[in-house]
Amino acid sequence: MYVKCSDEVAKERIQKTCDLYKEGLILGDLCPALCEQQTIRYKTCTNHKGGKISLLMDCDGFCSSGKTVPAMLKSTVAAYHDTVRHSMSLLSDTVPWKNIKDLTDGVKQSIETALGPNNSSYSTEDIIKRVFYESYEHFNTSATDQLDKAFILSVWSLVQQDEYLITKLNQHSPLFPKMYHSCGSFYLLESAPPGDILNPPLNPLLPERSTWKERVNVAIRVLDAVRVLDNNFHQTLHMCDVKGENFGLTPEGQLKLIDPDDMFFTTRLENKLKGKGQCQTDHDCNIICECHGVCLKGKCHVSLKNNNLQSVCKMVLKSRTTIMDLGVLRKAPAFIKQRLQDMIEICINSREYKEKPNEEIRLKLRKILLSSI
Template identity: 30%
Template structure:
């Protein structure tokens, strides 16, 4: 899990107690940073930034500028840059697919916003802030709490359910990454337009209907706790590809 240079450092400085202490303190300080540990643990996944090196308790990751998916970086009042926005949206869908399939259990992003995503030099969309990214079993521990209403069981964007009889949150996640991305990134709201706002006119009605269902699978406007289904995922992916032709 740790870079070979630490072993090399210790091997070549084995006669110096001072260097050993420095090296062990460095490793210890790095392991106390949950983001560093997660990036090292998931370092084979192309949708998470690679750790390039360390210096003391600091670490450097590959360059993937944040915020490129935030609508403020685009003129979303026109469809003239639609191809670029649709291409980035497809990149986000690739991230969601990877987080669902490429790990021992699904990864959940619990604080989804435009600034959480970046784009690497090769165009790959990456999640660059993993402080609120959890494996399902780890996330379920966050719901070990009492409650008097369903919102008491929310952990940022990740939502669970309150058993009003026992007043205990149920350790079952009731939404997923796709639902939150559709609602907060693709669709947007009254205060901030989404990445897929102002699509080409021939696709507007179909896309809006699809995003509405994806963002609110149950259709309940008072409590949008629901899992966006895989059919919506593939419909959205196909529609974006066709709209770019």
């Protein structure tokens, strides 16, 4: 059962973050806009998960010059509380890094964990630029002991958040929301809500608000996103929590990955499977919901028995329940319905045990969809 987040608690967390900034205990280019100029204004909280803070904000001129646009202010609850706790103790022994060099080493370890040890694209440059700001010299680190501590605490609180790290390190990909700036553990993102196409109302009596053509266009964008995740990074990026509401759409119709903290590159996924220990059934080797493991001779194998395309066909394109049709391709026209259903079933039930799906299946499904509009 979902528990709605509290506006009162959300506002208290923003105020506490601003108090820490004004005391010089945290920093970030978002802080002045959020805490002094108030060009970033709270609207409502949107999260239903206890471990996340996700707040809808009005962004007045900060995100887009001369415009007021919606934006998402995010942090994990753990990162927020750790920031408050560490700032109160002025970086006591509970904080792992005491200077910029140690922080840099820790950031490199975090990136290696997230991207895999064979990734070398960040090894020859200032690593802080990759995870914080391209130009952070204006914070003038080492000017004072407290400023150094505020810098270390702010950077480290961000790097410890999986969603922040994977989004920040992949800003070159149009699949990830644009990241604006940060303040302490909080960071501001482009708003891309799922909308009714990807996250329809649960009430089956409500009329459908989207056209078939609109739903097909979104489905094609999802299929194209699968191709990017499988082929356009240094390793396959696996989606282990697949559902329509984890995708979003910008006002221009661009598809975005808005909840990527349960996405893992192959090396990290393999490490998670190795860490599962002994198993009796394949189910014991599953990662989250949709990365289905394989139990071989009492141990979890390092490969999956499904892939991104199968997960998307099952959890996004097809109905997610047998009672209500909630998939993106719901209420298909009669002339295409059976053919489309058959192709989606082929997609879901292909048993190739390959990391990357058969591209032929994706292309056939795409062709059927295009022929229906």
